Amino acid sequence: MDATADPDQEDLDEYDEEYGTPTIPAKVAFRRFWPLTAGLRRWLMLVWVCTIVGALAETEAILLFSDLTDRALAKGSLSAFWSPAAKWLGVAIVGAFVSYAGNSLAAWATERFVMRLREHVFDHVQQLPPHFFQRHRQGDLLSRLTGDVEAIETLVVSGVIGTASAIFSALFYAAAAFWLRWDLAAATFVLAPLFWLAARRFSGSIKDVSREGRVADGAITSVVEESLGNIVLTQAYGRRDAERRRLNEEAGAWFRASVRSTRLNEAYEQLVAVIETVCVLAVIGIGAWEISTGRMTLGQLLAFSAFLGYLYPPVRGLAQLGLTITAATAGAERLIEILDVRPSVADPARDTETGRPDGTVELRDVSFSYPGADRVALDGLSFTVNPGELVIVTGPSGAGKSTVSKMLLRFYDPDAGEVLLDGVPLQNLPLARLREYVTLLPQETLVLHDTVRANIACGRPGASEQAIMDAAVAADAHEFILRLPDGYDTKVDPNSARLSGGQLQRLAIARAILRDAPVLVLDEPTTGLDSMAARRVVKPLRRLMAGRTTIMITHDLNLAPDADRILVVDRGRIVETGRHEELMARGGAYSRLHRSQNNAAMDTGELRLPSFAETGIPVGVPIGVPVGVPVAVAEGAAAGVGYGYSPAPVFVESWAPPQTYEPVYEPTCQPTYPQAYSQTYPQAYPQTEYPEYSDPLFGPMPTSLPDGRPLFRD
Numbered sequence: 001m002d003a004t005a006d007p008d009q010e011d012l013d014e015y016d017e018e019y020g021t022p023t024i025p026a027k028v029a030f031r032r033f034w035p036l037t038a039g040l041r042r043w044l045m046l047v048w049v050c051t052i053v054g055a056l057a058e059t060e061a062i063l064l065f066s067d068l069t070d071r072a073l074a075k076g077s078l079s080a081f082w083s084p085a086a087k088w089l090g091v092a093i094v095g096a097f098v099s100y101a102g103n104s105l106a107a108w109a110t111e112r113f114v115m116r117l118r119e120h121v122f123d124h125v126q127q128l129p130p131h132f133f134q135r136h137r138q139g140d141l142l143s144r145l146t147g148d149v150e151a152i153e154t155l156v157v158s159g160v161i162g163t164a165s166a167i168f169s170a171l172f173y174a175a176a177a178f179w180l181r182w183d184l185a186a187a188t189f190v191l192a193p194l195f196w197l198a199a200r201r202f203s204g205s206i207k208d209v210s211r212e213g214r215v216a217d218g219a220i221t222s223v224v225e226e227s228l229g230n231i232v233l234t235q236a237y238g239r240r241d242a243e244r245r246r247l248n249e250e251a252g253a254w255f256r257a258s259v260r261s262t263r264l265n266e267a268y269e270q271l272v273a274v275i276e277t278v279c280v281l282a283v284i285g286i287g288a289w290e291i292s293t294g295r296m297t298l299g300q301l302l303a304f305s306a307f308l309g310y311l312y313p314p315v316r317g318l319a320q321l322g323l324t325i326t327a328a329t330a331g332a333e334r335l336i337e338i339l340d341v342r343p344s345v346a347d348p349a350r351d352t353e354t355g356r357p358d359g360t361v362e363l364r365d366v367s368f369s370y371p372g373a374d375r376v377a378l379d380g381l382s383f384t385v386n387p388g389e390l391v392i393v394t395g396p397s398g399a400g401k402s403t404v405s406k407m408l409l410r411f412y413d414p415d416a417g418e419v420l421l422d423g424v425p426l427q428n429l430p431l432a433r434l435r436e437y438v439t440l441l442p443q444e445t446l447v448l449h450d451t452v453r454a455n456i457a458c459g460r461p462g463a464s465e466q467a468i469m470d471a472a473v474a475a476d477a478h479e480f481i482l483r484l485p486d487g488y489d490t491k492v493d494p495n496s497a498r499l500s501g502g503q504l505q506r507l508a509i510a511r512a513i514l515r516d517a518p519v520l521v522l523d524e525p526t527t528g529l530d531s532m533a534a535r536r537v538v539k540p541l542r543r544l545m546a547g548r549t550t551i552m553i554t555h556d557l558n559l560a561p562d563a564d565r566i567l568v569v570d571r572g573r574i575v576e577t578g579r580h581e582e583l584m585a586r587g588g589a590y591s592r593l594h595r596s597q598n599n600a601a602m603d604t605g606e607l608r609l610p611s612f613a614e615t616g617i618p619v620g621v622p623i624g625v626p627v628g629v630p631v632a633v634a635e636g637a638a639a640g641v642g643y644g645y646s647p648a649p650v651f652v653e654s655w656a657p658p659q660t661y662e663p664v665y666e667p668t669c670q671p672t673y674p675q676a677y678s679q680t681y682p683q684a685y686p687q688t689e690y691p692e693y694s695d696p697l698f699g700p701m702p703t704s705l706p707d708g709r710p711l712f713r714d
């Protein structure tokens with residue numbers, strides 16, 4: 001079952017310039033989604049049967065009413081009343097039961113279809129490439145996945161049920177009317193095309209206005225979603241008025257579309273009511289003449305009028321359904337637009353059987369441009385990473401570093417060249433298996449709206465409690481998790497204020513440790529963290545990387561001396577490669593990057609302020625910037641770490657690299673990792689090499705400020 005197959009491209013109208021969505025006729029939209037009713041169709045048939053039986057019961061009831069009028073009412077005979085009355089009651093009970101069953105079944109089938117369609121679209125959207133989400137506003141996507149999905153239900157299920165029941169009802173009532181008085185019926189049916197003409201007159205405008213409404217609805221959801229997502233920016237920069245204006249603009253479009261839609265529907269309803277009145281008057285006029293000539297009884301005229309009364313709603317309903325379906329087509333167009341976007345990668349036709357790979361990663365002459373981009377992101381890139389190696393990919397912004405990570409996870413396939421894992425091209429591996437072997441730790445910390453435990457466990461579904469806890473311990477997350485109100489059961493969400501950036505990152509590291517993939521891709525693992533938090537994730541990161549092939553994409557070169565190799569990328573090509581010391585000695589692109597990074601830290605002065613102890617300047621010599629409070633001097637791994645405490649205001653105009661500094665230790669603090677852990681993750685546990693609080697890169701690691709306050713938040 002594939003609702004996206006055979007899209008009848010030849011029937012697609014021109015691309016709608018105004019909305020950027022192709023306009024599609026209702027029948028094409030219907031054919032596109034009808035396959036999704038597979039399995040529901042026999043229930044739909046049953047609904048139709050109920051509808052037919054219900055309509056037959058109504059028809060019979062009206063005929064019994066005619067009988068009752070002529071035999072009992074006109075003659076004033078109570079004895080003639082009982083028999084037709086009993087039959088009428090029986091027919092009414094059967095009709096009620098069948099209608100109840102039919103309507104319940106219709107509601108069930110309708111909701112099943114909506115669920116199925118939503119799942120189908122959601123599943124499709126989840127396979128779409130990253131650039132799709134960059135180019136579509138999230139609010140608009142939400143609106144398509146909710147409102148537009150329901151519109152399609154109207155088109156495919158309710159529309160079909162409604163049309164069938166309207167047609168059957170109209171046929172039965174019309175047949176009964178003809179049976180009663182064919183000449184009278186023929187006279188009134190002459191006027192029936194008026195309904196059709198009225199519907200046709202309104203259909204085009206109703207579709208346009210519905211499309212405007214759907215687009216405006218998506219825009220409103222987008223503005224609200226973006227505004228709430230940027231609430232800090234809105235509040236901090238006093239953007240409330242600007243945001244309100246943005247919302248008002250979109251709401252104005254929605255308001256105009258809604259009012260126009262109501263006016264059009266109302267005008268149509270009133271026109272139809274007038275046509276109906278003309279028909280009824282025609283019947284009464286002809287009926288009065290027929291009764292006066294004795295060719296018709298009062299009971300027959302009443303029954304005939306009743307048939308017309310019953311007949312008009314389905315006839316009117318048919319025309320109205322046409323309009324509803326036309327309006328629903330606007331929603332279908334928006335959904336089809338998404339369904340027509342193809343995923344950038346697909347599973348291979350045949351699975352190449354491979355065991356767990358050792359983790360040799362190779363990019364062989366890879367070139368790639370993003371869809372629609374006019375310049376290449378990767379240009380003949382080649383490198384190999386052997387099992388267990390740490391390779392750092394660095395370079396200026398826009399060089400193509402993150403694109404490398406997208407190639408490794410196969411978010412895209414290269415335009416030329418190949419990416420291989422243990423010599424197997426990634427295209428030959430099923431996506432699920434590839435992503436089991438290659439774990440990504442992305443730049444933004446991804447959090448599920450769930451408990452801390454579930455957030456770690458999603459690294460390996462079904463992991464034991466002990467494994468989850470071991471991963472948290474290895475990621476230095478266990479302690480802060482225990483301090484949360486409900487420990488591992490504490491609920492977190494993407495905008496959770498409960499956890500700091502560093503804590504979220506350690507949670508992500510725990511998840512990656514639990515996943516235990518042979519290949520690790522770290523995309524800027526310390527970016528966005530303040531220097532303290534960044535420092536705090538270094539050890540967990542080392543444990544995570546130990547024994548795995550690691551490709552770390554980063555601007556932060558503090559970890560560079562650890563790397564087996566550094567690749568400097570610029571404009572999608574490797575411009576330099578080697579170890580840290582070699583590249584520094586060469587004095588090329590890497591050493592310039594390294595120097596600019598350190599200069600940036602020093603120039604901005606944001607990360608490191610000299611303390612009294614460092615400056616050696618006597619207390620109370622005011623020469624510049626006040627630094628008269630306890631200061632945590634951070635960052636500048638290469639420059640060392642200093643924590644100082646100025647006893648009184650100290651003013652410095654500029655400062656020289658520190659001569660002396662006094663790290664503050666917490667002497668009683670012991671490593672907190674259980675013995676069991678170092679046995680579980682022997683490679684990942686460099687305790688003996690790097691004793692706690694003494695980092696080979698950063699030197700001694702202080703844990704508290706001189707006044708005893710802990711340095712780390714958790």
Ligand SMILES: Nc1ncnc2c1ncn2[C@@H]1O[C@H](COP(=O)(O)OP(=O)(O)OP(=O)(O)O)[C@@H](O)[C@H]1O
Pocket residue numbers: 130131134370371372373376377395396397398399400401402403404
């Ligand atoms: N979705 C996209 N569509 C079009 N071009 C893109 C897309 N994503 C990235 N690019 C372009 O591809 C090139 C490489 O981007 P990439 O994100 O890989 O750079 P980067 O080195 O990771 O940069 P940064 O360090 O700033 O994250 C850039 O010129 C960028 O503008």
